Amino acid sequence: MPDCIFCRIAAGGIPASIVYQDDRIVAFRDLHPQAPVHLLLIPRRHMTNLAAAEAGDAALLGELLIAASRLAVSEGVSESGYRVVANTHRDGGQSVDHLHFHLLGGRALSWPPG
Numbered sequence: 001m002p003d004c005i006f007c008r009i010a011a012g013g014i015p016a017s018i019v020y021q022d023d024r025i026v027a028f029r030d031l032h033p034q035a036p037v038h039l040l041l042i043p044r045r046h047m048t049n050l051a052a053a054e055a056g057d058a059a060l061l062g063e064l065l066i067a068a069s070r071l072a073v074s075e076g077v078s079e080s081g082y083r084v085v086a087n088t089h090r091d092g093g094q095s096v097d098h099l100h101f102h103l104l105g106g107r108a109l110s111w112p113p114g
Helices: 005-010 055-074
Strands: 018-021 025-029 037-043 082-085 101-105
Touching: 005 025, 005 037, 018 055, 025 055, 037 055, 055 082, 055 101
Parallel strands: none
Antiparallel strands: 018 025, 025 037, 037 101, 082 101
C-alpha cells in the first residue's frame, strides 16, 4: 500500500528507529512513546488490523508475539513486566490502518487501560 506509513517504514522509504527486522516483521520505536519502552511491531505485508486476520495468518501473528517477547528481554522489561496491545478500529484506538502491536514497559502500567 503506497500511502500506508507503516508499509513505507517497512520498505525503508521513511526513516525509523528500527530495533528488529527480518523478512516478515519490522519493529521500531514509537515517535510518541507512552512508556519508557514503546515499540511498534508490524508485519511487512499490509494487513489493516487484527479484525482482517485470517486463519492463514496464524503463523505470522505468532511470530509477531514471539518477537515482542524477545524484544522485551533485549529492552530490559521482561522481568519487571510489559504489555502487548493491538488496537483495532477507531473505537479501539487504532490510528494507523496497518496491523501493529505496541510493546510497552519500563514503568508500572495501570489497569484498566484507556
